[in-house]
Amino acid sequence: MPAIAQEAGSGDVLMLAWMNRDALARTAETGEAHYWSRSRRRIWHKGEESGHVQKVRELRLDCDADAVLLQVEQAGGIACHTGHERCFFRKLDNGRWVETEPVAKDPQAIYGKK
């Protein structure tokens, strides 16, 4: 199911990822966000490569029990693999998606050259 990560301090919605039962259980146990990677088909400890882990302050469930909301503290201040602070860095402006925020850190510096 979809899982929304919201920065506890600012209230900014950082990203949307996916969870299965196992990811939710590990998140609750460890206090750090774990998601289900649909592309890699495995549990993914957010920040395992980048160090940008998410400390979970609160976990919420929606009315239909098919979406989760996480209040997190985002380590490094960067949630997105593109190096943006959050994944929602484009907004609709006169029918076009425009970037509103710069890359905070070069992804190559976060993940190393590959």
Add this chain to the structure above:
Amino acid sequence: MPAIAQEAGSGDVLMLAWMNRDALARTAETGEAHYWSRSRRRIWHKGEESGHVQKVRELRLDCDADAVLLQVEQAGGIACHTGHERCFFRKLDNGRWVETEPVAKDPQAIYGKK
């Protein structure tokens, strides 16, 4: 794709729903949230029955272009079909989901008896 509605004033995440291209286009055109109802398999103008429409202040797209974030003004202050202000009214507390917020308005009073 998943669409997150966030109350523009408070920053509260109200609900998670779904959009297809058509729902997104109608939302952009009308300035009111339209979603794709997976159960009813049709476009759904949020608030069409309840009057609890969502005026859209901003539309954002995520890095992979597969999730949308809406900043909205929630008419009536109630986003959830259960009568709660928001769908995320349960939080995890010692391994159990507990309701943290009361029903703001009886759903029967919102939708009428059926």
